[in-house]
Amino acid sequence: MSASPTGLDRRTFLQLAGVTSAAVALGISAPGAAGAVPGNPLPDGTFSLGVASGDPRPDGVVLWTRLAPEPLAPDGHGGMPQSQVPVQYEVAEDERFSRITRRGTVIASPELAHAVHPEVGGLQPGREYFYRFRAGNQLSPVGRTRTLPAPGAQVATFNFATASCQAWYHGHFSAYRHMAAEDLDAVVFLGDYIYEYGITSSNLWRRRAPELGAEHQVEIETLEQYRLRYALFKTDPHLQAAHAAAPWSVTWDDHEVQNDYAADRSGYGISPQHFLHRRAVAYRAFYEHLPLSVAALPEGPTGHVHRRFDVGALARFNILDTRQYRDPVPADSAEQHDEARTMLGREQEKWLHDGMVDSPARWNVVANGVAVAAITENRVDQWDGYPAARRRLIEAMQRTSNPVVFTGDIHKHVAAELKADFADPASRTVGVELICTSIASDGDGAPTDDYTEDWLQHPYVKLYDGRRGYVRCSLTPDELVSDFKVVPWIQADANAPAETVARFSTPAGEPGLHRKA
Known part of the structure; x- marks a missing residue:
């Protein structure tokens, strides 16, 4: 199915959205403005949404911030004037910035909600760096990032976490408080960074939340509304801390646009042409608020977020x-x-299968939005609704070295073995799927719930837990160790402790889940 709208080209959508190629370029690099200083001082709180880094490479990384002294201003502009503001950035080898390795200037423009995405190069592979921004008289918090190892390098250990589904209104992001304290090389976010629903008394379960105006009570549809929703979620201090602690690689699922959408089809009766306009502004706000390369900047309603990176030879x-x-x-x-x-479209499916089969890496990871393991055929929004596509994926995995699938979406922790033939649970295990629960969606949760039996009826499902949390992974040439972290509550406050509800080992060359704790 084509995802392109009839009669609406890239130029038309850029004009409708009010963005120019110059604004995009200046938000990445503005060498001609290196000495520029804004004419007026900026208010305290200009960096209220924090800092972030993402899409790391062996020689560089994307940095991000958005100027927003009034992040919840109802018009979605963050309290910024409709004018450009130079923003300086510095990258250093130490947290005190006594050994600065890169510095530059970018331009924060109203066309991109005063967000900037400097793409920093010339860094050393496999190194820790620190970064910060300055705009006028305002200095940002300091972020920590890390470049990837050199291509083909022998890597002893790579530590990362997966997360998804952060409905701010359902509870505090206390899981991120614990994730930020981990020593991680990267975070992989698997979708549902925001939710589009109106926030009302019926779904605002987060206690001690700020009082929200009527502009938050409607389902979001416009660019300004999407910007405001991202700003609201990003005011959470623990989300900011997790972003500042490690580089993120992010993909989307459905709620970044609308629940259960598929390509150009709304699940709620919106015509394809109108829905594609909504998808265009939603994808635009996604780019504006995350540390993404310019390759992810949407062309109207078409975004490009499928991508890959190698961690040396590991x-x-x-x-x-x-x-x-x-x-x-x-x-x-x-x-x-x-x-x-x-599920993926023919082009992306071929790209994935070819990249897995031809991979020189010891481990091959698929970071994916919806559950692959066969559970029930009525779960048609997952890979259960696309059994032929799943079979093709499983066939590709059988020709791949040590495949592992990481998934979000379902608001439950699940560890499952992926079978050559799900109709025959005794068939060969070809890989594992590690599904992280939500950060906040569905509130506190519980170890068991109404869906426990659906999942645990299958002998290849080794864990099911409905509490909130994330998955921490340690990858070596010999083994993948996955820790399923949970917090016992999130609605009352952000003070809940974290515990490891289960730990699994997956040895290289022996696909399967061996419980260690």
Whole structure:
């Protein structure tokens, strides 16, 4: 299915959204403005949304911040004037910035919500760096980042965490408080960074939350509304701390646009042409608020977030887009089992399979939005609704070295073994799927719930827990160790302790889950 709208080209969408290529370029690098200083001082709180880094490379990383002294200003502009502001950045080898290695200037423009995305190069591989921004008389918090190891390097250990589904209104982001204290090389975020629903008394379970105006009570549809929703979620101090602690690689699921959408199809009766306009502004706000390379800047309603990175010779990470190119929800069982149906679109599917089969890496990771393991056929929004596409994925995994799938979406911790034939649980295990629960969506949660039996009826599902948290992983040439972290509550406050509810080992060359704790 084509995701391009009829009669609406890139120029039309850029004009509708009010962004120019110059604004985009200046937000990445502005060498001609290196000595520029804004004419007026900026107010305290200009860096209220924190700092972030992402999409690391062996020689560089993307940095991010957004100037927003009034982040919850109802118009979505963050309290900034409709004018450009120079922003300086510095990258150093130490937290005191006594050994600065890179510095530069970018321009924060109203066209991009005064967000900047400097793409810093010339760094050393496998190194820790610190960064900060300055705008006028305001200095940002300091962030920590890390470059990837050199191509082909022998890497002893790579530590990372996965997270997803952070409905701010359902509770505090206390899981991020614990994640920020981990010593991580990277964070992989698997979708649902925001939610589009109106925030009302019926779903505002986060106690001690600030009082919100009427502008937050409606389902978001416009660029300004999406910007305001990102700003609200990003005011959480623990989310900011997790961003500042390690570089992130981020993909989307559905709620960054609308629940359960598929390609150009809204699940709520919006016509494809109108829905694509909504998708365009949603994808635009996603780029504006996350540390993404310019390659992820959408062309109207078309975004490009599937990408890969290699951790030396240790691992290849394939970051997928399981929303933009998928076929619609099937009308019946016959359509559900149609061999032509695709979750990823033909181009992305080929890109993934080729990249896995030809990978030189010891481990091959698929970072994916929705559950791959077969659970019930009525879960058509997951890979259960695309069984032919799943079979093709499993076939590719069988020709791949040590495949591992990381997933979000379902608001539960699940550890499952991926079978050559899910209809035969005794068939060969070809890989594992580690599903992280939500950061906040669905509130406190509990170890068991109404869906426990659906999952644990299958012998290849080794863990199910419905509390909030994240998955911490340590990857070596010999073993993947996965710790499923949970917090017992999130609604009352952000003070809950973290515990490891389960720890699994997956030895290299022996796909499966061996419980260690």
